[in-house]
Amino acid sequence: MRGRKPFRPRQEEPYKVNSKIRAKEVRLVGDYAEGGNEIMATDKAIKMADAHDLDLVEISPNANPPVCKVIDYAKFKYEQKKKQKEIKANAAKTVLKEIRFGPNTDDHDFNFKLNHAKNFLKDGAKVKAYVHFVGRSIVFKERGEMLLLKFAQALEELGQVEQLPKMEGKRMNMFIAPKTSKK
Numbered sequence: 001m002r003g004r005k006p007f008r009p010r011q012e013e014p015y016k017v018n019s020k021i022r023a024k025e026v027r028l029v030g031d032y033a034e035g036g037n038e039i040m041a042t043d044k045a046i047k048m049a050d051a052h053d054l055d056l057v058e059i060s061p062n063a064n065p066p067v068c069k070v071i072d073y074a075k076f077k078y079e080q081k082k083k084q085k086e087i088k089a090n091a092a093k094t095v096l097k098e099i100r101f102g103p104n105t106d107d108h109d110f111n112f113k114l115n116h117a118k119n120f121l122k123d124g125a126k127v128k129a130y131v132h133f134v135g136r137s138i139v140f141k142e143r144g145e146m147l148l149l150k151f152a153q154a155l156e157e158l159g160q161v162e163q164l165p166k167m168e169g170k171r172m173n174m175f176i177a178p179k180t181s182k183k
Contacts, residue, residue, distance in 0.1 A: 014080075016058040017073050018046055023066045026058070032070040039065060095125040101147055103131055103140040110147070114154050121158040121178045131165075131172045138170065148174045 016022075021042055028038045028045050032052065042056075049056040049070045057076060060067035097120040099113050117127045129151050131144035148165040155176055162175040 015073075016061065017055050018049070021046075021056065021058050021066070021068065023058075025065050026056075026068040027063065027065050028068055028070065029059075030069045030071070045070070095123075097125045097127050099127060099129045101129065101131045101144070101151075103133060103137050103144045103147070105131075105147060110151070114151065117151070117155055117176070118158055121155060121176065124178050126162070126178070127155075127159065127176045129174050129176065133170045133172070141167065141172065144172045148172060152176060 013020075023042055025039055026042050026045055028040055028048075029036060032048060045068060046056050052070065054070050055073040056068050057071055057073055058066050058068050097117075099117055101110070101113065105113075117129065120127050129148055131147060133140070133144065145165045152161045152174060157179075159176040159178050162177045163173070165172050165174045
């Protein structure tokens with residue numbers, strides 16, 4: 001059994017093509033239909049597509065009658081894949097930056113980390129600010145919450161709070177997302 005490829009089920013075609021179209025009649029749209037929109041028998045539409053060395057593709061199966069188009073199916077599938085890749089590439093990729101505080105963080109450290117957070121938000125990244133409680137410092141939960149709220153207030157013009165301070169184990173987390181600029 002060496003050298004055999006593992007079984008991979010065939011991917012089902014997303015559109016019905018030519019003889020796979022089961023409707024008695026179809027609405028033909030596009031360049032090959034009279035007036036750009038015409039209802040005709042399915043077998044007649046398939047013969048028309050064959051005459052032009054193209055395929056009859058069912059674009060909208062739920063319409064009554066189903067909407068079909070005479071096109072080169074391989075080229076159509078290629079363009080659909082290309083569109084999907086483009087949409088995926090243009091999707092906003094969110095970056096999450098973390099900033100760690102202790103419950104007893106003093107003003108200088110706070111301002112230093114605040115400047116970093118401002119730069120992250122300007123670049124469009126989300127900021128996860130958290131206070132990490134070590135050992136007995138867990139008794140200062142209020143101090144940690146006040147620190148995070150002060151942090152959020154200082155970043156008010158650049159970002160909006162996505163999640164208010166919330167305890168998770170030995171950490172108190174807060175998420176800040178950049179404000180979307182309206183042009």
